[in-house]
Each structure stands twice: as structure tokens, then as C-alpha cells.
Amino acid sequence: MLTTASAASRLAEALAIVLGTKDIPLRLRAWDGSENGPAGAPLVVVHSRRALRRILWSPGQLGLSRAYVTGEIEVPGDIFAAFAALSSAGKFAEPGPFRRPTVRELRKLTTAAVRLGAVGPNPAPPPEEARIARRGRQHSRERDAAAISHHYDVGNRFYTLVLGPSLVYSCAVWEDPDTGLDAAQEAKLDLVCRKLGLRPGMRVLDVGCGWGSFALHAAQRYGADVVGVTLSAEQAELARKRVAQAGLTDRVEIRVQDYRDVTDGPFDAISSIGMSEHVGHEQIGHYVSRLHGLLRPGGRLLNHAISWNAGPTAPDPDSFIPRYVFPDGEMLSLTQMVGALEGGGMEVLDVEALRQHYALTLRAWVHNLEANWDEAVQASSLGRARVWRLYMAASALGFEAGLTGVNQILVQRPGGTEPPLRRTAWL
Known part of the structure; x- marks a missing residue:
């Protein structure tokens, strides 16, 4: 019998691409209630496809952060445990700035987003993002x-x-x-x-x-x-x-x-x-x-x-x-x-x-x-x-x-x- 991959499993696939790792050290719960990941791992809830769209447009820390600030991603439990698990995985564990996905990784990420119906225009950043403060000559x-x-x-x-x-x-x-x-x-x-x-x-x-x-x-x-x-x-x-x-x-x-x-x-x-x-x-x-x-x-x-x-x-x-x-x-x-x-x-x-x-x-x-x-x-x-x-x-x-x-x-x-x-x- 054929089975259809759940939204959570597709999300896990997408996040693994962003992190540059095979397995993610988190348990994901998607907007449809499906879950994927180790049973004892810290829980991260993804409330909306828009979260994945943000990650597609801004792969890495910025996309994930925007999704969290807007409430599209939630960490209902111990936030330190969740972030410690995330920071130990793949590219987040590497020193220096976050390494952006390769062309091949971006193609795979786009495919995962298409399967989840998350492809669309780049969502506007949350209002909390400092845009006005970054205008003019730096340190004037x-x-x-x-x-x-x-x-x-x-x-x-x-x-x-x-x-x-x-x-x-x-x-x-x-x-x-x-x-x-x-x-x-x-x-x-x-x-x-x-x-x-x-x-x-x-x-x-x-x-x-x-x-x-x-x-x-x-x-x-x-x-x-x-x-x-x-x-x-x-x-x-x-x-x-x-x-x-x-x-x-x-x-x-x-x-x-x-x-x-x-x-x-x-x-x-x-x-x-x-x-x-x-x-x-x-x-x-x-x-x-x-x-x-x-x-x-x-x-x-x-x-x-x-x-x-x-x-x-x-x-x-x-x-x-x-x-x-x-x-x-x-x-x-x-x-x-x-x-x-x-x-x-x-x-x-x-x-x-x-x-x-x-x-x-x-x-x-x-x-x-x-x-x-x-x-x-x-x-x-x-x-x-x-x-x-x-x-x-x-x-x-x-x-x-x-x-x-x-x-x-x-x-x-x-x-x-x-x-x-x-x-x-x-x-």
C-alpha cells in the first residue's frame, strides 16, 4: 500500500537541507498535527507553511528567526534545549557566519517547499526588524x-x-x-x-x-x-x-x-x-x-x-x-x-x-x-x-x-x- 509523506516529514527533509545534515536533532510538529523526529528530542512546532517560505527566501538563521518572531514557529518547551540541539547540527555547528546552501541544496529545498505548497512571494519581515536604524552613515x-x-x-x-x-x-x-x-x-x-x-x-x-x-x-x-x-x-x-x-x-x-x-x-x-x-x-x-x-x-x-x-x-x-x-x-x-x-x-x-x-x-x-x-x-x-x-x-x-x-x-x-x-x- 502506498503512503503519502506527512507534512512533518517533508519539513524535516527541508530543515535537514538548510542545516546541511542528514538527521535533525529535533522533533517537528507541523500545522496538520503530524510529527517527525526522535521521540525524546526537543519539540519545535511549525504553525504555518509561511515559515518554510521564509526559510526558502532566506535560508539559515535569518529565515528561521523571522519565522520564530512572527509566531509561525514555536518552541513550547525548554528553549535552551531546543537551541542547543539546533546549534550542534550541521552548518550551525561550524565556526563563523552561517554557510549558505549550495545551488544543489537550494533545488532540493525548493522541491520540498513545492511538495508542501509553501512556494510563494517573499513574506515581509516582521515589524520588529530594525530597518530605520540601519540608514545613513554607520556610526554617525x-x-x-x-x-x-x-x-x-x-x-x-x-x-x-x-x-x-x-x-x-x-x-x-x-x-x-x-x-x-x-x-x-x-x-x-x-x-x-x-x-x-x-x-x-x-x-x-x-x-x-x-x-x-x-x-x-x-x-x-x-x-x-x-x-x-x-x-x-x-x-x-x-x-x-x-x-x-x-x-x-x-x-x-x-x-x-x-x-x-x-x-x-x-x-x-x-x-x-x-x-x-x-x-x-x-x-x-x-x-x-x-x-x-x-x-x-x-x-x-x-x-x-x-x-x-x-x-x-x-x-x-x-x-x-x-x-x-x-x-x-x-x-x-x-x-x-x-x-x-x-x-x-x-x-x-x-x-x-x-x-x-x-x-x-x-x-x-x-x-x-x-x-x-x-x-x-x-x-x-x-x-x-x-x-x-x-x-x-x-x-x-x-x-x-x-x-x-x-x-x-x-x-x-x-x-x-x-x-x-x-x-x-x-x-
Whole structure:
């Protein structure tokens, strides 16, 4: 007796072509209820033929991501298990940008799509894709402001639900996995203050100040006078409210300002926590030069940034994270960042790698998002919440696999007071 292949088996065939592998490590459920794949594998639900059409037009990460953001693909269970299985298969397991299908693979993929009735015009990208933010000269003030707005101006309530009360949007420092997110973020803020050697009355510049958490910590715990700058109007609005509620308006100033436009130095110390990823390769020398000029002789700068550890090839600028999460974001390797700082006249005092800490932080953020899903969707949009779930879960796995890292680099402008003889001064 002849049998007709199910939609799920056809989907498995198509996905195997995209991945460049024989067997997919997932269980697929198609729109007709059919299933295919290992019984114990993570489940992925494909609700619509349109998902396959997106993959046909944009084979690889971008097509799959668009289908997930629109809800045409769903991961109802453990998203980390599903992504770990996917990232271990075929082309996703290869270092560097996703290798596009060959002509022969595209023919096979088109045949599978025809059999499933999925062939048609290229569906419009989801509205969450950053198109406006990618216009104009890269890393001009206008384009940087648009890129920052795309990522950060999505609602302060949304970020509060994801980040928790600390409102710190960078890698925490964990004593152990059971520390808890808020305590780990407070430990990170305090570590930065100690590395900078903050004391009462010191004038501090916080570049990319976010919602003001570091500025508040430095002023409350160390008596510093802090100027925080951000390009996000929504961040600045909430940061100023938090400063006022803490009674620190005489010690903390929050500005909507590009770091390139800060002219009221010198500062005794500068913190740059999770900001230099927005600067870009071509501008990193100017970034260092600008901050060097704003520091007094002997002043310290702490640069806390994600690094690209997967070899010399940078990720595809048209992949998911540049298009949906961080338009124009560019990760430098640790070697490149240290070289830029030293080339800009800074003396390196300390380098601390925190890769494992960021994986723990991202998993905590995903937990917060999933625990507050309905409210997070209401505070932003369903598509935006799906973007954040996808990017944070995938990023956690990237840190766990060592593809990406995060480093705190402490440097000092020569002159003035000598640094401590041993790093135990700030441990």
C-alpha cells in the first residue's frame, strides 16, 4: 500500500537541507498535527507553511528567526534545549557566519517547499526588524542614536520585568550559580567601583549609563559625583526618576548625550559598562582617544564589553542579532580591545574574563521573561518579547560554548598617583 509523506516529514527533509545534515536533532510538529523526529528530542512546532517560505527566501538563521518572531514557529518547551540541539547540527555547528546552501541544496529545498505548497512571494519581515536604524552613515551620531533607540526604547516596564529590580543590563558577577540575579548585579557594580578606586568627592563619568544603576551605586556607596550619559530618552527618564527618589539629584546628573559630545572633563574615573559594543571597529580608536582626553592624569577607565572569541571572522551583519537586537553592534576580540586601549595611551592594570557569568545572567533574564510573559507582551509587543527570548537564550548558549566572552579591562591614564602594587586592592 502506498503512503503519502506527512507534512512533518517533508519539513524535516527541508530543515535537514538548510542545516546541511542528514538527521535533525529535533522533533517537528507541523500545522496538520503530524510529527517527525526522535521521540525524546526537543519539540519545535511549525504553525504555518509561511515559515518554510521564509526559510526558502532566506535560508539559515535569518529565515528561521523571522519565522520564530512572527509566531509561525514555536518552541513550547525548554528553549535552551531546543537551541542547543539546533546549534550542534550541521552548518550551525561550524565556526563563523552561517554557510549558505549550495545551488544543489537550494533545488532540493525548493522541491520540498513545492511538495508542501509553501512556494510563494517573499513574506515581509516582521515589524520588529530594525530597518530605520540601519540608514545613513554607520556610526554617525544620528544613526547611532537610532540604533540605540531601537534596542533600548522598547518600554521601561518591559526591561524592569526582564532585568529585575537592579535594572542592570550587563553581565552580573556571580559567587556561585545560586547567588541570585540581584545580588550578582550588586556585586558587579561594587566590583567596578573598587577597581576604579572610587572615594568620596571623586568626579565620575558613566558612559552608556542605562537606567542609572551604576551611577546610583557609586554615589550612594562611595560618595562619588557622577555624570551619566545615554542616547536613550526612555532610559534617561527613568534614571532621573530613580535619582530623585534616592535624594541624589545633587550628586548624580543624567544626560541624553553622545559620549563624543562630553566636554566638561576632566573626570577622576570613567566607567563604560556594556557600551563599547556600539562603537564599532572603525571608531574604537576615537572612542579611546576621547575618553583618554576626559580623564585626569592617573585616572582609571574600566571598559566592560562582550568579545568575539570565534576566530577572525565576524558574524554576518544580516544575521538575527544585528537585524533585530543590536543594529550596528560590533564585538571586538579581547586582543583588539586591549590593543586599542594601549594604542590610545592607556596603561593596562587588569583584565578579568567573565564569560561564564554572562551565561548565568542571560539564563536568569530568560527566566524572568518567561515568568512574566503576559505582562512583558502587554508592556511591549508579542513580537518584541519573542525577539528577546530568542536572542537571550541563543546568546547564553554562545557564552557557554565559548563563541563569545565578556571582559573587564581596567586601564589608567599615565601620570598622577601610581596604581596599587597588587590587584588584591580591589578584590
